[in-house]
Amino acid sequence: MRSYVIVAVLTACLMLLAPGPVFAAERGPVTNLPLPRFVSMKASEGYARRGPSSTHRIDWVFKRRHMPLQIVAEYGHWRRVQDREGAGGWMHYSLLSGNRTVVVTQPEVVLYRRPSPDAAMSARLQAGVVAWLNECAEGWCRLEVEGADGWAPIPALWGVAPDETRD
Incomplete structure (x- = not known):
């Protein structure tokens, strides 16, 4: 029993001293595409909402077609986006394009x-x-x-x- 405790303590110490684990790039749970990733606005106007549904409050309105945005999260048909200043919210995927700008x-x-x-x-x-x-x-x-x-x-x-x- 005592040897198991020693092994457990040594393993814990080695884990603390070892460099952090190497993680693969995070992937979106819906698209399996990398997160974060860049896209552009397909529409000339798009609402960024507080949450991933059309019933959530609109926090921001993007009004520039082709503006680059960064997707940082996914949920169903919704993508959490940010502009270069960090403003954003949840947008419906149909407002976004994979064409890069x-x-x-x-x-x-x-x-x-x-x-x-x-x-x-x-x-x-x-x-x-x-x-x-x-x-x-x-x-x-x-x-x-x-x-x-x-x-x-x-x-x-x-x-x-x-x-x-x-x-």
Whole structure:
């Protein structure tokens, strides 16, 4: 009996000293897609509610089509979303799109023809501009907005993970 107690104490001590467990990325219980993840507004207006049903109070109204949002939870046909400032709530999935966009967060961002600050400039974007997200690699993403196309550094954007890679 005493040896079981010693083994249990030693195991507990080792668990405290060992690095934390490595968890797989959290998955949504409804879609089995990663959480959190980015999406965009499909509709030109969408209600963010206090809870996951149409009977819950509206806390926020998003009024910009294609604005990037981050899904942080799922429940049935409802997705808990946040914008870049943390505002949000529960939205019906039909108001959201898997087509990815980003919003420019710096006062001005240069789009380059290649993913390098030494490349030729193709456009300048101001803070708040929403652009379509294409591929991303090594800290850069290719964007498209109103006929302009080019590469921007990820830290200047919201709607893409800092280390995200997309083909």
